[in-house]
Amino acid sequence: MSTPSASLPGGTWTLGDLTVTRFGYGAMQLAGPWVMGPPADPDGALAVLREAVGLGITHIDTADAYGPHITNRLIREALHPYRDALHIVTKVGATRDQQGGWPPARRPEQLRRAVRENLDTLGLETLDVVNLRLGDAQGPVTGSLAEAFETLVELRQQGLIRHLGVSNATAEQVAEARAIAPIVCVKNMYNLAHRQDDELIDELAEQHIAYVPFFPLGGFSPLQSSALTAVAGRLGAAPMSVALAWLLRRSPNILLIPGTSSAAHLRENVVGAGLPLSDEDLTELDKIGR
């Protein structure tokens, strides 16, 4: 059964001219172990994607590096032709090596190829939003993004990309990108226990730029905290639900892309993100990452 998008927790946000639900879906968990190869249960992966759209989610986050190529192909198989309301956000700037590492691929010719591959694997003529992935697997790394970002601006001018964003970026790189061309989102690691971007989130909110936390639930190491467990216990809710509800309350420009390979977890997360949190809950949760 379809749920109207506006009734999802958090309502909607606009990425440039694209309206998306603040509750989105991160597709990375659909690939095989450590985001390499196909999933053990391909039909289950397709079912999760169809469930996401059936629940009214209109924002899916992906990358051609997931698998590689696996999650994009699953998205295409499950959902193509796409509903007009559905917006797929992808990223370029990293590739995969045989050990499952994420080496950078930010030279102009690599970025051009990556955009073509994303168009091909997703079955699109224009990519709604492309994030330039910076840094490395350990996090952001300082340094100019100009050459790489300007390449994406050219591809946008050619009509292959509608909007741009950056990922795994320092505040200085965000500012550098914005001086070159408008961005609609920043996707960095952030959750209840990792609050390094608090200031950046507030600055972006003032500029109506979305902040999209990756690893909202802790990623490969699930969030664990006694304060989180205490609040969840008091509310009779799952800790993951509290973590998502807190993010939606943290700032109006935060968009959620929790990852899951389980339709049951997806449904639990959608309901959980709508959990009402009291001022007392928020004060207690606020202490976790500070």
Ligand SMILES: NC(=O)c1ccc[n+]([C@@H]2O[C@H](COP(=O)([O-])OP(=O)(O)OC[C@H]3O[C@@H](n4cnc5c(N)ncnc54)[C@H](OP(=O)(O)O)[C@@H]3O)[C@@H](O)[C@H]2O)c1
């Ligand atoms: N540089 C970047 O831009 C970047 C980097 C990393 C990720 N991302 C994006 O961010 C998205 C989110 O990150 P993520 O998926 O790595 O991490 P995450 O959302 O923090 O956590 C995903 C993990 O939480 C588990 N989980 C989800 N719901 C649960 C529930 N209700 N109960 C218990 N466990 C639950 C999942 O396991 P199950 O599968 O068993 O549910 C999975 O192991 C990714 O999917 C990807 O699209 C972007």
